[in-house]
Amino acid sequence: EESLSYLMPCLAQRFGEKETLEPSEELRLLAVELLTLTVEVCGKHLAPYLNEMINILQRTIVDPFPDVKRESCKCVVSLAKCVPEHFHMQAESLVKPLMQTITHQHSRVRVSVVEATGAVIQHGSGKNVDDVLSHLAQRLFDDSPQVRKAVAAVVGGWLLNMRDRYSYFHKLIPLLLSSTTDEIPEIRLLAADLWKQVGAQWEQENEDDIKDKMDFLLTPPLHYPPGVERPGLGCRELVVRNLGRLVPAISHDVTDWLVPTRGRTS
Numbered sequence: 001e002e003s004l005s006y007l008m009p010c011l012a013q014r015f016g017e018k019e020t021l022e023p024s025e026e027l028r029l030l031a032v033e034l035l036t037l038t039v040e041v042c043g044k045h046l047a048p049y050l051n052e053m054i055n056i057l058q059r060t061i062v063d064p065f066p067d068v069k070r071e072s073c074k075c076v077v078s079l080a081k082c083v084p085e086h087f088h089m090q091a092e093s094l095v096k097p098l099m100q101t102i103t104h105q106h107s108r109v110r111v112s113v114v115e116a117t118g119a120v121i122q123h124g125s126g127k128n129v130d131d132v133l134s135h136l137a138q139r140l141f142d143d144s145p146q147v148r149k150a151v152a153a154v155v156g157g158w159l160l161n162m163r164d165r166y167s168y169f170h171k172l173i174p175l176l177l178s179s180t181t182d183e184i185p186e187i188r189l190l191a192a193d194l195w196k197q198v199g200a201q202w203e204q205e206n207e208d209d210i211k212d213k214m215d216f217l218l219t220p221p222l223h224y225p226p227g228v229e230r231p232g233l234g235c236r237e238l239v240v241r242n243l244g245r246l247v248p249a250i251s252h253d254v255t256d257w258l259v260p261t262r263g264r265t266s
Contacts, residue, residue: 004038004042004046007038008046008049008052008053009052011031011034011035011052011056012055012056014031015028015032015056015060017059018059025064025065025067025068028060028065029067029068032056032060032068032072032075033071035053035056035057035075036078039053039075039078039079040078040082043082044082046079046083047086050086050087050089051090053079054090054093054094057075057076057079057097058093058094058097059097060072060075061073061076061094061100061101061113061116062097066104066106066108066109069101069112069113070108070112072116073112073113076094076098076120077116077119080122081119087123087124088123088125089125091120091121091123091124091128092124092125092127092128094116094120095120095128095132098113098116098132099117099131099132099135101113102135102139103138107142107144107146110139110142110144110147110150111144111147111150114136114139114147114150114154115150117132117136118150118153122157122158122162126162126163126164126167129158129162129164129168129171130171133171133172133175136154136155137175139151140175140178140179141260145187148179148184148187149184149187149190152179152182152187153190155172155175155176155179155194156190156191156194156195156197157194159172159176159198160194160197160198160201169238170245170246173238173242174246174249174250176191176195176198177191177195180192180195195231195235196231196232198234198235198238199231199232199235199236199238202238203232203233203237204234206234206237210233210237213233213237
């Protein structure tokens with residue numbers, strides 16, 4: 001902690017300028033690893049150096065070296081968790097470099113970017129959700145199961161924990177429900193479990209509004225398909241209450257020129 005006043009200006013000068021001065025990929029990676037370690041060790045003591053941290057990460061996220069990108073994303077996640085009360089003021093500036101990197105050819109980089117995006121939006125001001133949703137929606141069609149799994153986990157986490165989640169239910173719910181039909185069983189199970197948690201949490205938070213339905217709508221409808229588990233009341237209510245805002249998007253995507261998009265929408 002006593003060394004931060006020497007360390008941070010040095011790293012910022014070397015890696016936080018428009019043109020990175022360090023030509024060696026290995027040294028750039030070691031520098032970002034040092035930055036991650038500094039976050040983990042110093043935690044809240046880094047708050048006065050948040051500007052320097054953000055400037056460095058803006059550059060290193062788009063570094064040509066894939067391992068530097070991944071380590072930078074790891075550092076973003078740690079920083080967001082360590083200083084959330086300060087991070088939200090600067091989080092917006094990380095969205096652009098992350099979205100520039102989310103289509104990287106290496107799947108492990110894409111996973112790291114998705115996870116970092118989750119932390120940035122979760123601990124940010126909430127203004128940039130719309131800036132990342134279309135990019136995450138595209139990752140639902142990613143060839144890598146690990147990337148699709150990361151998207152499901154991030155979207156589920158937002159639906160459960162994001163402060164302004166009620167404002168974005170109609171945009172986030174379709175992404176999570178799309179993952180419940182993924183071709184990989186592990187991803188389907190993860191998405192289904194998260195969806196149950198979201199519904200149960202909403203049900204608990206809105207118990208007074210749906211008390212009558214909780215008391216009387218206990219059995220499935222007469223002609224409900226046999227052998228099919230019915231979603232909980234909270235899940236059903238979330239879909240019903242957001243249906244008016246979901247249908248226009250569904251109507252648009254069901255006529256998309258891409259077959260996978262039409263399939264997911266159906």
